[in-house]
Amino acid sequence: MDSYDIIVIGGGSAGSAVAGRLSEDPALSVCLIESGGSNDNWLIKTPGMLAKVPEASNYRYDTVPQKHLDGRIGYQPRGRGLGGSSAINAMLYVRGNAWDYDNWAALGCDGWAWDDVLPYFKRAEHNERGGDALHGSGGPLNVMDQHYANPASTAFVEAAARLQLRRNDDFNGAEQDGFGLYQVTQKGGERWSAARAYIDPARGRKNLHIRTDTLVHRLLVEDGRATGVMVERGGKQEVLRAARAVILSAGAFGSPQILQLSGLGPAQHLQDMGINVLADRPAIGSDLQDHCDYVLGYETDSRDLIGQSLPGLVSIIGSVLRHRLNRTGMMTTPYAESGGFWRVRPDAPAPDVQYHFVPVVLEDHGRTVVKSHGFSVHSCVLRPESRGTVRLAGKNAAMAPAIDPNFLSDERDMALMRDAVRLCKRICESAPLADYQGRDRHPIDYNNDAELDAMIRARADTIYHPVGTCRMGNDADAVVDPHLRLNGVKGLYVADASVMPRLVSGNTNAPSIMIGERCADFVKADLRG
Known part of the structure; x- marks a missing residue:
């Protein structure tokens, strides 16, 4: 049995930040537990090899059949290994909107307004454009502009501008609204995951102990306090003790799963699974929110776009050879190169839809090979009203959880999705993007609600931003308090996207890292007493 001051479960975006920051104090012994491997792999580090990520680095979860998506089973990729989903994502650096965080504070998350979280975004960031009132310089997370964007990606931005949709060269600036190229979490042309930012520089610290390929079976809770974890490595089980704190950073699916395996969650569900109930906590694994996404796909004869023809x-x-030699060229692509945020409802407090332009034809998350050259544009509803759940599928910790995003169960989400797709169609048919003479792969009458709804239900799925399953708040039902302490269990914190009370208006990697940064400070303050 090994003992540490602090155990961090999960080496993803938030977990890497927590473990890296806490290990800066040589007086604290920190153990980072990760179920996957090191992800020290050229396929991971090369941005353009995103479609070839090793199977061992992706949980490749499925959802339960989605009632409002024609009963289809959705796909939920999640990062496995150090860096978590930041090791397999599209690397976009997007914080969300300032309104999101002010809304969190209004919902009872004291200390989480925009002015509270901005210093942590800045502390985490090293923006190659330089620091200013809204951007950080000198932080561990490298943020840079794209240097080799596809011409069609800039044509998408220009087409939006032709429709009087404003340009925006900084989605994390004073205004989020507009269209432009995304900044990315890369450095020197390589992916810059949270593990590369926070863990790799800390490897020389004697107080940081990294345990990869280690599966957490359950938390140990004694006399109302988290005291350690039961883990398995190499087929052998062992107990790891935490003298001062346990931090759960296993993500929006993994964190509620581990809590439920430990007897914390909806009592009836736990009893049905044959698990002894430590505490009846219905909100653990509930309030799942995710960005439902519809993809418009176009084929084109232009070889500017990526495709699997012989010339392509x-x-x-x-491009792969060029990148291996000097880390430049097309293989630096995040694929979602350009996009935008817009309000399709004039009274929206912040942009309510987001677009991602990809200079390649995508079907079924890229799992279906399309040889044609072309482009795809993702349209997603930023603040969905639909809510889902994460539940256990069995007592075995190695089993995938039962994930039910319950997409488009709220008619308000479908109404917004219709408007988002229609605006997207207008952009795609505007010059100069229209000059590529793209052919819609799924043509319908976009002005017909019934046809459009049917196509959305037949093809929509996630764009990979699940949150909310261990939501933060100051009410009795909240899973964690505003200092990320699990209500009802001392010495136990949750730090990842699961604590978000509402989904942010954008991608979730940067906010998850910010949450990890904040948790490290909360833990330090609590340890000082």
């Missing part, structure tokens, strides 16, 4: 494959092979 030759170009890809050459």
Whole structure:
């Protein structure tokens, strides 16, 4: 049995930040537990090899059949290994909107307004454009502009501008609204995951102990306090003790799963699973929110776009070689190169839809090979009203959880999605993007609600931003308090996207890292007493 001051469960975006920051104090012994491997792999580090991520680095979860998506089973990729989903994502650096965080505070999350979280975003960030009132310089997370964006990606931005939709070269600036190229979490042309930012520089610290390929079975709770974890490595189980704190950073799916395996969650569900109930906490695994996403796909004869024709494959092979030699060229692509945030409802307090432009034809999350050259544009509803759940599928910790995003169960989400897709269609049919003469792969009458709804229900799915399953608040039902302490269990914190009370208006990697940064400070303050 090994003992540490602090155990961090999960080496993803938030967990890497927590463990890295806490290990800066040489007086604290910190153990970071990760179920996957190191992710020290050129396929992970090369941005353009996103579609070739090793299977061991992706949980590849499925959802339960979605009632409002024609009963289809959705796909939920999640990062496995150090860096978590920041090791397999599209690397977009987006914080969300200032209104999101002010709304969190209004909902009872004291200390989480925009002015409270901005210093932590800045502390985490090293923006190659330089620091200013809204951007950080000198932080561990490298943020940079794209240097090799596809011409069609800039054509998408220009087409939006032709429709009088404002340009925006900084979605994390004073105004989020508008269209432009995304900044990315890369450095020197390589992916810059949270693990590369926070864990790799800390490897020389004697007080940081990293345990990869280690599966957490359950938390140990004694006399109302978290005292350690039961883990398995190499087929052998062992107990790891935490003298001062346990921090759960296993993500929006993993954190509620581990809590439920430990007897914390909806009592009836736990009893049905044959698990002894430590505390009846219905909100654990509830309030799941995710960005439902519809993809417009276009084929084109232009070789500017990525495709698997013979010339296209030759170009890809050459680009891989170029990247291996000097880390430049097309293989630095995040694929979602450009996009935008817009209000399709004039009274929205912040942009209510987001777009991602990809210079390649995508079907089924890229799992279905499409040889044609072309482009895809993702449209998603930023603040969905639909709510889902994460529940256990069995007592075995190695089993995937039962994930039910319950997409489009609220008609308000469908109404927004219709408007988002229609605006997207207008952009795609505007010059100069229209100059590519793209052919819609799924043509319908977009002005017909019934046709559009049917197509959305037949093809929509996630764009990979699940949150809310261990929501933060100051009410009795909240899973964690505003200092991320689990209500009802001392010495136990949750730090990841699961604590978000509402989904942010944008991508979730940067906010998750910010949450990890904040948790480290909360733990330090509590330890000082």
